[in-house]
Amino acid sequence: MNRFPLRSLAVALMLASGSLAAAPLDAALDESQRLAAEAKASQGRVEQLDDASREMLNEYRNALQQAEALKGYNSQLRDLVEAQRQELASYQKQLDGIERTQEAVSPQMVKMVEVLGEFIAADLPFLPEEREDRLAQLQDLLPRADVSLADKYRRILEAYQIESDYGRTLEAWRGELNQADGGSRSVEFLRLGRSMLYYQTLDAHESGWWNPQTKAWEVLDGSARRPLTQAIAIARQQQAPAVLSLPIKTLAEEAAQ
Known part of the structure; x- marks a missing residue:
């Protein structure tokens, strides 16, 4: 009858011993999980720091590139200002x-x-x-x-x-010829270069020339009427050019007279 109590006591001791061993194991597992969580969190923070560091590094490099670009621009600007000066x-x-x-x-x-x-x-x-x-x-x-x-x-x-x-052209035009009495009458003028200047009345009954020595108009004889009429027509392009014999007087001839 004494065996049964001993066996029961052994079983009870074994159960008690198992319960005592399970407590430290659970605590160890919890600690391990906590440490793993902290390690994971730390790794996340490290990765975030790495990302931030890379971003800061990229920003720094961009800033350096911009600084170099500005330096080049300022140099070009100085050259431009100097060239403009x-x-x-x-x-x-x-x-x-x-x-x-x-x-x-x-x-x-x-x-x-x-x-x-x-x-x-x-x-x-x-x-x-x-x-x-x-x-x-x-x-x-x-x-x-x-x-x-x-x-x-x-x-x-x-x-x-x-x-x-x-001095190189032949020209005809209609204008007013001033008279010695102060009046005027309409005539046809003919300029031969700047050598001779003639006039002819509209009815072609009278012709004359400008005497540069006396600075006055002088009447020509009747033989000048026809060639002057033809010369006026040629100057107006109303007649084909032709060889004409126009009365020409020089200052020497006038002085001799």
Whole structure:
């Protein structure tokens, strides 16, 4: 009868011993899980730090690239500013030269217009209104500040060219012939270069020429009527060019008479 109690006691001791051994094991498992969780969390934080570090590194590299780009841009900008400064200095030098040129050329242009006026006054009296108007326009143009020196000079040269062309052309036009009594009458004028200037009445009954020595109109004899009529038609392109015998008198011939 004493065996049964001993066996029961042994079983009880074994169960008690198992319970006592299970407690530390559970605690160890919990600790292991906690440590694993902390390790995982730490790894996550490390990975986050790595991501942040990489991002900061990329930002730093981008900042360096931008700094290099700005450095290059600033260098180009300095070169551009220097080039513009030199260009402005060159323009200023040119302006100074233009001002000196104007100071030298302006009086010369005034003289050219004066000489042109003297030439027109001493020339044959053809197209007086047209030539005087052109001269007056030049005289009004010279003092204008809104017209460039080049434009003024161009206009003067154009006027000289027109006057030069008069010496190589045959021209006819209708105009008023002033009379000695102060009156006037309509006639046909004929200019032979700038050598001779004729007139003929509209009915072709009277012809005459300008005597540069006496500075007066003189009537020609009747033999000049027909060739003058033909010459006027040729000048107006109403007749084909032909060889004509026009009355031509020189200053020497007039002096001899």
